[in-house]
Amino acid sequence: MQQTRTSEPTGRRVLDTDAPYVLDVRDVRTEFQLEDGVVGAVEGVTLQVRRGETLAVVGESGCGKSVMARSILQLVDRPGKIVGGQVWVPVPPIDPETAKRRRGLFSRKKAPTIPVVTDPDAPEGMVDLLASDPEILRAVRGKRISMVFQEPMTSLSAVHKVGDQIAETILLHEPVTTEDARKRAIELLRRVGIAAPEKRVDAYPFELSGGMRQRVMIAMALACDPELLIADEPTTALDVTTQAQILELLKSLRDETGMAIMIITHDLGVAAQLADSIAVMYLGNVVEYGDLAEVFRHPKHPYTRALLASVPKLGQSRGRRLEPVRGMVPHPFARPSGCTFRDRCDFAQIGRCDVAPPPLLRDDDGHEVRCVLYEEER
């Protein structure tokens, strides 16, 4: 993993721990059905994000962070398939006029239906996106939950003006005129720190630098004041200076709008700068979850501990080689039985870790870990 220098998180934000959930993911499973077999990219992820909360999802490359994030809005490409679980989100408001703009070609329905939730476990006022009408999904995409992707170079259409791409989102979800949408696009570009937005609104993506394109992506994601912004490695493709600027931007926008953020990163430094809570993923599972400061101070899972040990500490001499997590991520078709981290774990116990997946253990503060070592504590 790649790291930026971390320090103890300071100036912690005060979070309302009773705020309602804007996202409640339960036991989501996503598979890739390939010719040689099935890859379980996401194997039962459960996590929640409260209004205004920033959750960091961390883990090595290939552990399923992106697939998990894309599963939320059903953006996983073939041959990926969501095979189980629920994605609960607050019922989106559906404006009949804009709903027309989002209607499918062969949809004969006059007005979209507000889904009737029959599941007794259903959280109050929420719908399960995986079980609902495509119209509900489209009403959530870009409006209540929006996404920023890793590749600013290829995530924008090369043949459409950036202003039009931003305005399109607004027109899809709000009953405004084209001119008003354009004015808002200019305003959004200004907000994400793009100079001369009146001119840049007519620029094509190839006329902008990588950092500016990522700003455009963020402007597009913010266009309809989402409740939740999912940012999938938004700074990974950028140079170090630009990375810092984009993170600063996300932070100030969050504080301005009060939106929740799910930031996906393989960089613990990024998580430390931004997040309130953290979910550590390993091979399609969340192996540890909790308050960011708590997890950083008292990591429980051996994987989290190894990750943290590989991060440079403030004051540590620059030249020292960092210890990466021992071993390699196993091949998707050759995952160990029981705990999938078993063959890289220094604490693995034969007869215990290899027989069954470790249980999910939760302490009184909500700190969760998936490891047999903590079974005794209960």
Add this chain to the structure above:
Amino acid sequence: MGRYMLRRVGLMLVTLLAISFVTFWIIQLPPGDYVSTLVAQAEARGEVISPERMAAMRARYGLDDSFLVQYWNWISNIIFRGDFGDSFAWNRPVSTLIWDRVGLSFFLSVSTLLMVWAISFPIGIYSAVKQYSPGDYVATFFGFVGMAIPEFMLALVFMWIGVKYFGQSAGGLFSPEYVDAAWNIGKLMDLFSHLWLPVLIIGISGTAGLIRITRANLLDELYKPYVITARAKGLPEWKLLLKYPVRMSLSPFFSTVGWLLPGLISGETIISIVLSLPTTGPLLYGATLSQDMYLVGSFILILSALTVVGTLLSDLALAWWDPRIRRSYQGS
């Protein structure tokens, strides 16, 4: 953009000049000249042309002038009077021979092209979006069969079916009573009733090929990140497909669309001969066999000019379609 176009048009004119020189050189290529051909024809009929008359004719046609002077006479007649010279074989001015056929060829080819586009784009898009679905397999099967069967065979099969089961000849573009008639509504309807068969036969392999190309180009675009971005906005699927990946996948198509221009005129020679269509193909073929050089030369000139113009149109179409290319021209 303006300066770029000026440069391109200038370059085009130079190319056309070079082509016209080569064409004229080809016209002059066969041994003998116009007068000696006439003499040979006269002798074949048993007539004798006196040497004085031959000399007079040579002077009249400027056959003893230098190459450049003759070239100038030829090209200036074409440019200023639309006079392409005379056809030996038909004993008529070339211009009276070709334009009718050029018109019909153009009409036939444009009809075919429109059919090909109207069928292949939707099927190609469907095939890519529903890759490996039963529909895609059917389209793929049709694509390979369509590309593999030679058109002349299709033409023969259709003619055979026409004669055997419907007792009518499938050839030609007009019924006998309309062939020499002036244009009127009846003749037009007659043309349409004959047109569908050649259009179908000529179009089949093009349709099959374009389905494959559309499918492959779209598959390249369908899973790019910008498509996911568009989906994440809440766009309905069909709108998003047409606006983003389909649009991108048409760029290679636009870069070659101008090359169709010469094909529109030259048409499908083999099919036209088999189906005895009065298009340019058979005329050019016959002219080449009989060394009817002014006719051949006129075709070469017209087709080359169309190729050059088509290339320019292609580039302009692509610039219009793709802002990246447009902006790079504006920079240069």
